[in-house]
Amino acid sequence: MNPKFEEMQKRLTHIGNLNNYIEDLLQKVPGNLVSDKQRKKLIEAITDDEDLGDLLEGLKNPRPPRFVLVGRTGVGKSSLVNAMSGKYLAEVSDVEIGTKEARKFTYEADGQVYFEVIDTRGIGESETFNTKAEDELTEVVREFRPDALLFLQKATERGHIDKDVIATKKLMDKTGGDLPLVAILTHIDELNPSRIKEPDGYPVEKLNLISEKKAQLARIFDEHGLEATAILPVSSYIEWERPEEDGGGPRIAFDGRRGIEELLDFLEENLDVRAAIHLGLTVRLNRVAMRISERFIKIFSALSATVALSPIIATDIAVLLTLQSILLMIIAYLSGRELEFRTARELLVSLGGIGATGFTLRMIAQQGSKFANLLFPGAGSAISAGIASGGTYAIGKAAVAYYLRGVPEDQLRQVVEDARREYDEQQENE
Template identity: 45%
Template structure:
């Protein structure tokens, strides 16, 4: 079974391939004409998407969040619900004032989230020397958060107005562009409140949830709070021991879920993964949904290489663009194979490229080249002139990437891979 350590090893292998691109290109099963190697390196190293992926893999780190909400709204419970286990909150550090504290949420020595917990809404003290706005400014300046989570209790309609007024004043004062996510908690307590299993929610309970979401969206619109997505969740979990907060760290680590009443946590995690800094997003995926992490990284790599391949056709080069495109696709295949944990040599990469889709190296996008089979792959005709357009280069590369994903990651048969490649090609042609 895939675990975080195994995936880290795979990601490190991909980074090493990228960092030693000269060596990788030299080992490809193709004969490159003069200048092709430098052109391949230029395309890969110059592609913004590929560069961001590699940087994200190298510099992956825990997400940094600022949580704003009333005391008791369920900040720690939300963290527990995301990871599905009781997460120890450690290392409280005051941030300039005793109204702000920074915590690391850890599990088995691994930091999962870094969180600044602000003073509760409507809990400012007259004795405080700073305002909530000043505190938040300080936190943003020192902490550089990936997102701000604004938590409000879905069952307290009257307080929702106050909460929105508060977050509006904070955002206006701070003037930040940091992603803001509004999270309505405790939806399990909406009527009928006796129903806690999310898969048993009645139509009336679902309607109440939808109504609450609409209420908050309208409030945010009315108060002109920009750039906020609204997600409603239940973080309700019963552990196998009572009062888990009173247990020792060792006992907390061994807690298991006795009753799971969580709702909509996947949507919340999806938002975070798609809106956080990529370095933080990778770390979050690896600690919450590791199988999805493999596929998401794979999809990003495929798309990045497909985009990179379009420059082959639009950049004038003094030799056949096929001499650049085929090695790019071979490197893509090797990246996907390494991500799956497979050990792939140059001959097996060549064999896959020739057999993908049953029609040869560039499949559906480059039928003319495919008809030449192995001769074309060995690039015996450099200088043949432009053979591909940007659209065909993208389509062919994307299809081959999807085929490699299906074969190496999803363990599909070659027949299934052929169908997937056809569908991928049709998908790109339709865009």
């Protein structure tokens, strides 16, 4: 098996098992570091976070996104799906679905289903597409329960758009009209000058043409009373090559994709959470891991502030170190690695380039600030809370940089400094 694929499968397993890992992790926290009462409050704080709860629930039951594709022959449906996945997917047709005006496909690779689609090849294109065909297609779409309808139109063509838009509006109206409708302008790389395929090298005249085509499609939608949730121009242009070694699938030799990341961003924000999680896990694994990590950073930063508000000098160091260790272990786990508590605590000293001395001084500063309580009750704890919360935030950001973004250790000092500034700015704006 391909080592890269094995690594991906390991990370998929880790992320999918995150809920159980966290529960086990919290139960294994050494009893001399946190009390049972503190452990219980920590579990409650994590499980009560609604956004994180939705993410973890999506991880339990992810499913492939389901799309209805509307577009004529040659509009680039399979190319778009391949561009979205970054893989040369196999197009597998299922059994008949009750209408000759559409076909149902799954797009697969390495035994993994990436997308389920209904290709409405008859809509707008066939002269025999009548009321009966519309009703049959409507029923199929309802049973399919799609996450979104993708309306594909070649940027280089103008004909037939009105007819396709009218047919799409009828389908939307008959199915309830509450589906996200994404209008996608394909083949923008073929707009003049068509010889320029490099996505970052589009000249001004090409960019202007893309804007004009987008505005044109928006006007046509408006004329026919069809509202698109988004209109996104994309290039799915990829040149594939097959590696010489046996068993290797086609790989990208030239990547001319443009606008695909924006499309994926939109879909992840608008799909059912289970479909969005699946999309992220199969297409942008690191994006899902970072999204989950950011939520944990927020939760643990808030918990650190709560711990630091204890007015008793030096009683919170063990709990704070435990919180930061758990945060570090969770982020490492999302990258496919597992750390022991001892290793995590040792890494806290060096991760972020702050060094043992800097870490100790920060802790002393945190505890020392509590002496202010002797003169101004509550003031020292408030200062300590800010230091603790900001420090946890910076440690989380450094862990994401190190484990998920591959930032070298010698560059993490800057990551920590930037994170501290970012945290301070957020506090000032609240």
